Amino acid sequence: MWDYSEKVLELFYNPINQGTIDDPQEPDVAVVYGEVGSIACGDALRLHLKIQQSTDSILDARFQTFGCTSAIASSSALTEIIKGKTLDEALHITNQDIADFLGGLPEAKMHCSVMGQEALEAAIYKYRGIEVEHHEDDDGTLVCTCYGISEKKIRRAIAENRLTTVEQVTNYVKAGGGCGSCLADIEDILLDIQHSAESVKVAPTLTPEKEQSTQALPYPSTPLTNLQKITLIQQVIDTEVRPLLLADGGDVSLHDVEGDRVLVKLQGACGSCPSSTQTLKYAIEAKLKDLVLPSLIVEAI
Amino acid sequence: MVTYLDNNATTRTDPDVLAAMLPYLSELYGNPSSMHSFGGQVGAAIETAREQVASLLGAEPTEIIFNSCGSEGNNTAIHAALAAQPEKRHIITTAVEHPAILAVCKHLEKRGYQVTYLSVNSRGELDLMELEAAMTGGTALVTTMYANNETGVIFPVEQIGAIAQSYGATYHVDAVQAVGKVPINLATSPIDLLTLSGHKLHAPKGIGALYVRKGFRFRPFLLGGHQERGRRAGTHNVPGIVGLGKAAELAQIHLAHVQREAELRDMLEHGILTTIPDTVVNGGGAPRLPNTTNIGFKYIEGEAILFMLNREGICASSGSACTSGSLDPSHVLTAMGLPYTILHGSIRFSLSRYTTEAEIRQVLTVMPEIVERLRALSPFNNDQVEWLQERDLAVAT
Numbered sequence: 185m186w187d188y189s190e191k192v193l194e195l196f197y198n199p200i201n202q203g204t205i206d207d208p209q210e211p212d213v214a215v216v217y218g219e220v221g222s223i224a225c226g227d228a229l230r231l232h233l234k235i236q237q238s239t240d241s242i243l244d245a246r247f248q249t250f251g252c253t254s255a256i257a258s259s260s261a262l263t264e265i266i267k268g269k270t271l272d273e274a275l276h277i278t279n280q281d282i283a284d285f286l287g288g289l290p291e292a293k294m295h296c297s298v299m300g301q302e303a304l305e306a307a308i309y310k311y312r313g314i315e316v317e318h319h320e321d322d323d324g325t326l327v328c329t330c331y332g333i334s335e336k337k338i339r340r341a342i343a344e345n346r347l348t349t350v351e352q353v354t355n356y357v358k359a360g361g362g363c364g365s366c367l368a369d370i371e372d373i374l375l376d377i378q379h380s381a382e383s384v385k386v387a388p389t390l391t392p393e394k395e396q397s398t399q400a401l402p403y404p405s406t407p408l409t410n411l412q413k414i415t416l417i418q419q420v421i422d423t424e425v426r427p428l429l430l431a432d433g434g435d436v437s438l439h440d441v442e443g444d445r446v447l448v449k450l451q452g453a454c455g456s457c458p459s460s461t462q463t464l465k466y467a468i469e470a471k472l473k474d475l476v477l478p479s480l481i482v483e484a485i
Numbered sequence: 486m487v488t489y490l491d492n493n494a495t496t497r498t499d500p501d502v503l504a505a506m507l508p509y510l511s512e513l514y515g516n517p518s519s520m521h522s523f524g525g526q527v528g529a530a531i532e533t534a535r536e537q538v539a540s541l542l543g544a545e546p547t548e549i550i551f552n553s554c555g556s557e558g559n560n561t562a563i564h565a566a567l568a569a570q571p572e573k574r575h576i577i578t579t580a581v582e583h584p585a586i587l588a589v590c591k592h593l594e595k596r597g598y599q600v601t602y603l604s605v606n607s608r609g610e611l612d613l614m615e616l617e618a619a620m621t622g623g624t625a626l627v628t629t630m631y632a633n634n635e636t637g638v639i640f641p642v643e644q645i646g647a648i649a650q651s652y653g654a655t656y657h658v659d660a661v662q663a664v665g666k667v668p669i670n671l672a673t674s675p676i677d678l679l680t681l682s683g684h685k686l687h688a689p690k691g692i693g694a695l696y697v698r699k700g701f702r703f704r705p706f707l708l709g710g711h712q713e714r715g716r717r718a719g720t721h722n723v724p725g726i727v728g729l730g731k732a733a734e735l736a737q738i739h740l741a742h743v744q745r746e747a748e749l750r751d752m753l754e755h756g757i758l759t760t761i762p763d764t765v766v767n768g769g770g771a772p773r774l775p776n777t778t779n780i781g782f783k784y785i786e787g788e789a790i791l792f793m794l795n796r797e798g799i800c801a802s803s804g805s806a807c808t809s810g811s812l813d814p815s816h817v818l819t820a821m822g823l824p825y826t827i828l829h830g831s832i833r834f835s836l837s838r839y840t841t842e843a844e845i846r847q848v849l850t851v852m853p854e855i856v857e858r859l860r861a862l863s864p865f866n867n868d869q870v871e872w873l874q875e876r877d878l879a880v881a882t
Contacts (some may be wrong), residue, residue, distance in 0.1 A: 252789055
C-alpha cells in the first residue's frame with residue numbers, strides 16, 4: 185500500500201473538476217484539450233481548458249483520468265492550480281508544483297505529476313497551434329515506472345544524443361530520477377547499445393575497405409586473411425565469451441589457430457568442469473561460428 | 486471489520502495452528518540439534534510435522550525438507566535439478582511463473598543456460614504440444630506452477646511430468662498456491678520436486694517445505710549445517726515447522742469442504758458479471774482453484790479500484806501497475822494476450838475457509854458504485870471506445 189498524503193486521498197475519494205467542458209460557442213472563449221499517456225502504459229490524462237482569448241487566461245479546467253490514486257489526485261490538483269492563470273503563467277507550472285499542492289507524492293508516483301504538467305503543455309500548445317512531437321513507440325514496456333519512461337524512449341534518447349552514462353539518461357529523459365530502482369536496467373540498456381555498436385565495428389574494421397558498404401553481420405562475406413581471422417577470433421573471445429565464463433569462475437585463452445581449428449585453453453572452474461565439452465561447443469564454438477566463420481571448430485588443449 | 490479476500494497473498498494463521506506453535510515459542514525452546522533431551526523433545530515435534538506435511542502430499546516423511554518459504558523452495562529446486570544433471574543446459578518453464586522462478590531463470594540465462602518460456606492461451610492454459618516440441622535430450626529441468634497465483638488456472642501437472650520424464654528431465658512444480666486447495670498425491674506422480682509455502686495455507690510466514698522424490702540426486706542449496714539430513718543447513722524454525730505441520734493436517738481435513746469456497750467464489754463472479762457491464766473473468770474458461778477469481782473491469786485502473794475497496798474495509802489485490810510498484814501490467818495477464826482495457830483494471834479476489842457469504846454480499850453491494858465512479862472519471866469509458874480504437878489500443882499487441 186502506498187503511503188499517500190491526506191490531500192492525495194481526499195482528492196482521490198472526492199475529486200474536483202472532473203469531466204469535460206462543453207464549448208459554449210461564445211465570442212472570446214475557446215475550449216481545447218490536451219492528452220498524454222496511454223492505456224498501454226497504464227495511465228492517461230485528458231485535460232480540458234476553457235480559455236478567455238482576450239486575456240489569454242484559463243477560465244475553467246477539467247480532467248478525465250485513467251490511472252491510479254495519485255494520477256486522479258494529481259489531475260484534480262492541476263485543475264485547481266491553473267484556474268485563473270494566464271497561459272504563460274500556466275506554462276511555468278512544474279510537476280513539483282503539483283506534487284507540492286498534494287503535500288508530496290511517493291517517489292515512484294512522481295510520474296503522475298509529470299503527466300499533469302505534460303498534459304497542460306499539450307493543451308496550451310494545441311491552442312496556440314504549436315506542433316508537439318509524439319513518438320508512437322514511446323508506448324511499451326516501462327523501464328522507469330516513476331516517470332513512465334519506456335525502454336524504447338530511453339534507447340532513442342541514448343542513440344539520438346549519444347548518451348554514455350546513466351546519469352546522462354536521467355538528465356535527458358528523467359528515467360531513473362525517482363526511486364532509482366531502474367538504474368541497473370538503464371545501465372544494462374546502455375551496455376547493450378554499446379555492445380551492439382562494438383559488434384558492428386569489429387567485423388568491418390577487418391574487412392577490405394571496398395567491401396565495407398555491403399558488409400553484413402554476423403560474419404564477413406569475403407575471405408579473411410589469417411591475421412584478420414585470428415584478430416577477430418581473439419576479439420570475439422574477449423568480448424563475447426570470457427565475460428560469461430568469468431561469471432561462472434572460469435576463463436579461456438586463445439592458444440593457436442590452425443586453419444579452421446581454434447585451439448583454446450580452458451582455465452579456472454572451466455578447466456576442471458565436467459561440462460567443459462558443452463562449454464567448448466555451445467559457449468565458444470557457437471559464438472565463433474556466428475560471429476567469425478561458420479566453419480570453425482574449437483578444441484581444448 | 487476487515488473483509489479479507491486476498492488469501493493468495495497470505496492467509497490468516499489458524500487459531501489451532503497458533504496454539505500448536507505457542508509452546509515452542511515459550512517453554513519448549515531447545516534446539517533440536519542439541520545432544521541433550523531438552524532439545525531432543527523438540528526434535529520429535531519436527532518429525533511429527535514432517536509426517537503431517539508428507540501425509541497432505543501423499544509423500545514419505547523423508548521426502549520433506551523444511552525451509553523458509555516458497556522462494557527458497559523454488560530457488561533450491563532449480564539449483565538441485567541443474568546440479569543433478571550438470572551436462573544439460575536447457576530449462577523449460579512458462580511465461581506466467583512467479584518471480585521466484587522467472588528471476589532465477591533470467592539469472593541462469595546470463596550464466597549460459599538456455600531457457601524456454603512456454604506461452605499460454607487467452608484462458609491461461611499451456612499447450613502441451615509446445616512443451617513437447619521444446620523438449621530435447623539436453624533439457625535438464627521443466628519447472629511449472631501447479632496453479633497460477635493471479636488467475637487460479639491449474640496446469641496439467643501429471644501430463645507435463647510424464648513428458649518431462651520421457652526426456653529424462655527433472656520436473657519441479659511450484660505448488661505454493663495449490664497445496665491445501667486441491668488433492669495432491671505425489672506417491673503416484675511424475676513430479677520430482679515440489680514447493681509449498683506455509684503462509685498460503687494458514688500457517689505463519691517464514692516457513693515452507695520442499696518435496697524431494699526419494700532417490701533424487703539432491704544437492705543442497707544452503708550449506709553449513711547438518712540439519713534436514715544435510716540437505717538444508719540452518720537452525721530449524723521449530724515453531725514455524727510445528728505450525729506448518731498442524732496447518733497441513735487441517736488442510737487435509739478442509740479439502741473435503743473446499744467446494745463451499747468454490748460456491749462463494751462463483752457467487753461473487755456471477756454477481757459482478759450480472760450487475761456491472763464490461764467485466765470479464767480472466768482465465769474463466771480453464772480449470773481453476775476453488776478460491777480464486779480474477780476479474781477485469783474495463784476502462785478503469787486496478788489500484789484505484791483497490792483504494793476504493795480499501796475504504797470499505799475490503800482487501801483484494803491487483804496484478805496491475807501501481808500495487809506492485811510497477812506500471813507494467815501483470816505479466817500473467819499480458820501473457821494471456823488480454824486487451825489493455827482489461828489488463829490494467831483486473832482485480833484478484835481470493836477466498837479462504839474463513840470467507841463468509843456476508844463478506845461476498847458486501848463486495849457485491851459496493852462494487853457497482855466503485856466501478857461507476859471510476860468510469861465517470863475515465864477518458865476510456867464506454868462512450869469513447871473509438872478513442873482507443875483510433876490508437877489501436879483496444880487490443881493488446
